[in-house]
Each structure stands twice: as C-alpha cells, then as structure tokens.
Amino acid sequence: MTRHKKFKKMQLPKAFTGAKEFILQRVAGMIVLVVFIIFSWVLITAFLERSDYFMLRSVEARGAPEISLISIRSDLLRHYKGNNIFKINLTAIAKSLELRHPDAKDIIVNRALPDKLLVELNFRSPVAILSNGLSFPIDREGVILVSRDPARLGGLPVIKGVNPKYAGKLHKKNESKNLEAALKLLDEIKKARFLDKYGVRTLDASDIKSLSFDLGEDGPMIIIGYENLKERLSVLRDTLRDPRLVLDKINYIDIRFKDAAISPK
The missing domain is CATH 3.10.20.310 (membrane protein fhac)
Structure with a gap:
C-alpha cells in the first residue's frame, strides 16, 4: 500500500501576522476618512449654496x-x-x-x-495728448483713454508724429515704438526736474532717431533721440547753465552727441 505523506499547515511568523492586521486597519481608517471628507464636503456645499x-x-x-x-x-x-x-x-x-x-x-x-x-x-491716468489731426488722451502705457475729454486736460504735453491706430486701446497694447520712446522720454524729463521751470509742451516722435521736444512756450527745439536719455539730459542741463546762452536766439540744441550742437536762429 502507498503511504500518503501528511503535510503540516504552514504558519506565518507572528511579525507578518501583526503587519497584515496593521495594514488592514490603516486601509480601513483611510476609507473611513475619505468617506467622512466627501460627506462633509457635500454637507458644507449644500449649506453654502442653499442657506x-x-x-x-x-x-x-x-x-x-x-x-x-x-x-x-x-x-x-x-x-x-x-x-x-x-x-x-x-x-x-x-x-x-x-x-x-x-x-x-x-x-x-x-x-x-x-x-x-x-x-x-x-x-488709467492721462499723461499726454496724442495729436494727429485729432487729439487723444493717453496713459503711461500708450493706451488711448476713450472716455476722457482732451479739452479738459490742459497742461499735458502733446506728442506728435504717431499714428493713433498703433496706440493701445481697451485691451489692445501700444504697438508704436516711437510712442513708447516719447513716453519714456517724458518719464526721464520728470525725473530730471531741472526742466520744470521751462515746461515741455510738445514732443515730435515722427523720427525716433531724431526724437525732440520744445523747450517751453517759445524756446528752442531739443533734439535728443531715443538712446541714453539720462546722460543726454545731463548734457542739456550743463548746456543750459551757460550764462552766455540766450534761448530766444537759438533755433535748436542737439544733444545726441558728447558735446551739444547749438544752432542759432
């Protein structure tokens, strides 16, 4: 007769049994927590939306x-x-x-x-008037302020030589580099302060390389360009300090170079 061998039932070590129970407890705890969060969220949402x-x-x-x-x-x-x-x-x-x-x-x-x-x-706050046949108030970013009346904004500098269709409007940004350069020049003039007593009435931005502004009401034209504005304004400040300078007899002052070029009338 064939004898059948008896196999003993394999028992896991106590450490493995404990780990299994621990994992099951953690999983059960996580499930309860998720259910609680979902249930709480539903209750809170219902309260917020219906109360x-x-x-x-x-x-x-x-x-x-x-x-x-x-x-x-x-x-x-x-x-x-x-x-x-x-x-x-x-x-x-x-x-x-x-x-x-x-x-x-x-x-x-x-x-x-x-x-x-x-x-x-x-x-937006107006900082200048864009003039090209018609007048358009613009802010520092070159955006046209369609609701502002330019007739009530006296005293703002006038920027000429820029087509208004390239300026910003509503959600459209300014696309004119010439207008951007003119606005940057206005910023530098404001920072420099020494031109406050003269006043800047008009800027011509038709040619960015020859960007210019009028010094005061009847003063000479200042040709400054669009580069190194801070340094060029310093040249202008030193030039205007010359006691021999008679502004009424000057046509323009070109400060695009190291030494200012002065053209008499």
Missing part, C-alpha cells in the same frame, strides 16, 4: 466717480440681489463693467462673506 445666510444683500464699489458707483451698485443689486453669492459669476460681472468703463485698467470683483460683493475699479 439664506449667503444671499446677496449689498454691493460696495469704489475707485470711480460717485455717480458711477451708484449706478454700479444699483445695477448689480437689481440683477443679483437674493442670489447665492457663490453662484454669482464674478468674471462675467467684471467683463460687463469693462465695457461700461473702457478707461479702467483693472476691475476686480470679490465676495465679502456673508452677503456682499466688492467692486474695485482702477482707472
């Missing part, structure tokens, strides 16, 4: 003339009052306000818990 506590009741707007702020507040409340603030499309509101306020550089709409919207408008 009357978060229904829109007021709008705060700032950064524009009071008449515009009143209009913004009344319009938003008329359309959204009583709506849950988490369901209100803030991006759509900002875009609609951009159409009504094209000269605003930034329009930011935020929620203020529990029941308010905050609207912040940041408007």
Whole structure:
C-alpha cells in the first residue's frame, strides 16, 4: 500500500501576522476618512449654496466717480440681489463693467462673506495728448483713454508724429515704438526736474532717431533721440547753465552727441 505523506499547515511568523492586521486597519481608517471628507464636503456645499445666510444683500464699489458707483451698485443689486453669492459669476460681472468703463485698467470683483460683493475699479491716468489731426488722451502705457475729454486736460504735453491706430486701446497694447520712446522720454524729463521751470509742451516722435521736444512756450527745439536719455539730459542741463546762452536766439540744441550742437536762429 502507498503511504500518503501528511503535510503540516504552514504558519506565518507572528511579525507578518501583526503587519497584515496593521495594514488592514490603516486601509480601513483611510476609507473611513475619505468617506467622512466627501460627506462633509457635500454637507458644507449644500449649506453654502442653499442657506439664506449667503444671499446677496449689498454691493460696495469704489475707485470711480460717485455717480458711477451708484449706478454700479444699483445695477448689480437689481440683477443679483437674493442670489447665492457663490453662484454669482464674478468674471462675467467684471467683463460687463469693462465695457461700461473702457478707461479702467483693472476691475476686480470679490465676495465679502456673508452677503456682499466688492467692486474695485482702477482707472488709467492721462499723461499726454496724442495729436494727429485729432487729439487723444493717453496713459503711461500708450493706451488711448476713450472716455476722457482732451479739452479738459490742459497742461499735458502733446506728442506728435504717431499714428493713433498703433496706440493701445481697451485691451489692445501700444504697438508704436516711437510712442513708447516719447513716453519714456517724458518719464526721464520728470525725473530730471531741472526742466520744470521751462515746461515741455510738445514732443515730435515722427523720427525716433531724431526724437525732440520744445523747450517751453517759445524756446528752442531739443533734439535728443531715443538712446541714453539720462546722460543726454545731463548734457542739456550743463548746456543750459551757460550764462552766455540766450534761448530766444537759438533755433535748436542737439544733444545726441558728447558735446551739444547749438544752432542759432
């Protein structure tokens, strides 16, 4: 007769058994935690979206003339009052306000818990008038301010020789290097300070290499170009300090070179 061998049942070491139980406990704990998080999220979302506590009741707007702020507040409340603030499309509101306020550089709409919207408008400031038959107020970035009346902006320098179609408008950036150079020159003139007593009324940016401005009301033309503006303005400052200089008898001063070239009338 054939004898059958008896095999003993293999037993895992106690260390492996303990590790298995530990892993199962951790997995079970993770599952419970995930279920708890999902359940909590559902409850919180339902509370935020359905509770009357978060229904829109007021709008705060700032950064524009009071008449515009009143209009913004009344319009938003008329359309959204009583709506849950988490369901209100803030991006759509900002875009609609951009159409009504094209000269605003930034329009930011935020929620203020529990029941308010905050609207912040940041408007562009005119720094010069772009003139090419018609007059267009522009800001430091060369963007035309379509809502500003140039007739009410007396005292701003006038930039000539640039086609307005290349200037910025609404969301379109300035594409004119000549206009960019003229605005950069205005910045450097403002920093230099010594030209404040003369005043800069007109800049000619038709040829960027011969970028120029008029010194005062009836003063000479200053040809400066578009490079090394700070250094060239220093040359002009030293030139104007010469007591022998009679501005009324000078046609132009060219400061594009190391030594200023002065042309009499």
